[in-house]
Amino acid sequence: MSASRACLTCASCGRVLPVRAPDTSCACGGLLEAQLGQQLGGRALRARFDARLARDDAGQGSGVWRFRELLLPGRGALVSHPEGNTALYRRAALERFTGLADLRLKHEGENPTGSFKDRGMTVAVTQALRAGARAVACASTGNTSASMAAYAAQAGLPALVFVPAGKVAAGKLAQALAYGARTLLVRGDFDACLRLVREASAALGITLLNSINPWRLEGQKTIVLELLQQSRWQAPDWIVVPAGNLGNTAAFGKALREARELGLIDRLPRLAAIQAAGANPFYRSFKTGFRRRFEVQAETVATAIRIGDPASFERGVRAIRETRGVVAQVSDAEILAAKAIVDGTGIGCEPASAASVAGARQLRRAGVIGARESVVCILTGHVLKDAESVMDYHVARRRRGSNPPVEIDARVASVARFLPR
Numbered sequence: 532m533s534a535s536r537a538c539l540t541c542a543s544c545g546r547v548l549p550v551r552a553p554d555t556s557c558a559c560g561g562l563l564e565a566q567l568g569q570q571l572g573g574r575a576l577r578a579r580f581d582a583r584l585a586r587d588d589a590g591q592g593s594g595v596w597r598f599r600e601l602l603l604p605g606r607g608a609l610v611s612h613p614e615g616n617t618a619l620y621r622r623a624a625l626e627r628f629t630g631l632a633d634l635r636l637k638h639e640g641e642n643p644t645g646s647f648k649d650r651g652m653t654v655a656v657t658q659a660l661r662a663g664a665r666a667v668a669c670a671s672t673g674n675t676s677a678s679m680a681a682y683a684a685q686a687g688l689p690a691l692v693f694v695p696a697g698k699v700a701a702g703k704l705a706q707a708l709a710y711g712a713r714t715l716l717v718r719g720d721f722d723a724c725l726r727l728v729r730e731a732s733a734a735l736g737i738t739l740l741n742s743i744n745p746w747r748l749e750g751q752k753t754i755v756l757e758l759l760q761q762s763r764w765q766a767p768d769w770i771v772v773p774a775g776n777l778g779n780t781a782a783f784g785k786a787l788r789e790a791r792e793l794g795l796i797d798r799l800p801r802l803a804a805i806q807a808a809g810a811n812p813f814y815r816s817f818k819t820g821f822r823r824r825f826e827v828q829a830e831t832v833a834t835a836i837r838i839g840d841p842a843s844f845e846r847g848v849r850a851i852r853e854t855r856g857v858v859a860q861v862s863d864a865e866i867l868a869a870k871a872i873v874d875g876t877g878i879g880c881e882p883a884s885a886a887s888v889a890g891a892r893q894l895r896r897a898g899v900i901g902a903r904e905s906v907v908c909i910l911t912g913h914v915l916k917d918a919e920s921v922m923d924y925h926v927a928r929r930r931r932g933s934n935p936p937v938e939i940d941a942r943v944a945s946v947a948r949f950l951p952r
């Protein structure tokens with residue numbers, strides 16, 4: 532690494548801003564990216580991160596702030612729950628379902644508000660406070676708003692949430708209300724919400740906490756850093772991630788680029804970004820070799836990724852190119868089938884999360900991923916986020932393998948027939 536200081540740079544016009552700047556995007560409209568300052572080498576950094584894990588005291592035990600050298604420079608209080616420290620699971624049923632012999636699932640639904648968003652939010656809210664924010668806002672398909680509401684509550688910042696009316700899972704909406712965010716149900720889709728919140732925050736001097744905000748991505752890098760650490764710094768062959776607004780895809784690409792440059796790892800995993808077929812602008816673009824960019828009218832059961840015009844498109848492209856990655860699309864039926872298997876192992880996840888497992892299965896079948904390659908699928912959100920989809924699957928529609936509840940009289944005789952013979 533160069534001996535430069537940490538800063539923010541604009542991906543479009545090249546402008547350089549100091550780290551403590553309150554800006555969350557460039558005056559030219561381009562997206563800002565955090566640049567690491569001078570760093571220790573990989574061996575020394577690994578030793579430091581591993582020692583913190585052993586002591587378990589980094590940033591009060593946070594699986595994000597353990598990696599603080601690679602996140603937000605400068606000192607000050609942290610707004611941390613704490614977050615991170617999510618498990619990596621192996622399940623035989625999922626290996627059979629996908630045809631992959633070495634498959635692990637990293638469950639980001641185990642974060643404090645039930646999704647990976649907490650990793651980005653702890654960094655972005657910490658930075659917002661340091662930069663003197665008076666209020667924070669985001670557009671959301673649900674999880675970002677739940678997470679922002681919780682961290683804003685902890686920080687004592689007023690929070691304004693913009694969500695598409697009627698298109699947010701009840702668990703997520705309930706969280707935003709419970710944590711005390713002022714919640715606006717916008718007549719329009721997520722893309723309309725994002726346009727509105729960008730304009731409103733610029734006009735009203737509110738700090739924008741969508742993944743456009745560079746500090747969100749810095750925090751989300753720790754999904755990859757933590758999974759590398761859990762793998763003793765041996766990178767898997769593939770990391771498979773659901774893709775909507777492309778914040779995670781971009782953050783994963785940046786984490787891997789930096790991890791390789793610093794010598795934390797010596798080879799890059801390939802990224803596979805998985806979209807819902809009804810919300811597939813990134814997949815369509817991939818099919819043209821990224822020569823064209825698309826905007827679609829999005830519709831999918833996986834409401835978390837019901838997004839037609841992803842904000843981090845350019846940096847998503849960079850992440851896929853730099854990791855020799857791929858983009859795939861999966862149907863709603865494939866998503867629900869994969870979710871039923873994940874749920875049935877006792878792990879559980881929300882529909883969008885299951886896109887990663889459905890995508891891994893499809894890429895294995897197409898021969899893109901080899902049967903013996905090591906794969907980590909990211910589960911992005913908790914099963915209880917979207918209880919409606921579970922009830923719809925098992926009760927209302929009775930799909931294959933569905934498990935409806937049975938009403939009985941309160942007598943032992945009514946119970947016996949439910950025991951396996």
Ligand code: F0G
Pocket residue numbers: 646648670671672673674675676742773774775776777778779780835836881883884911912
């Ligand atoms: N999975 C879940 C559960 C999500 O909530 C999201 C995004 C994604 C995957 C896609 O991640 O946008 O980084 O590509 N949810 C955002 C929100 C849009 O508002 O909660 P991405």
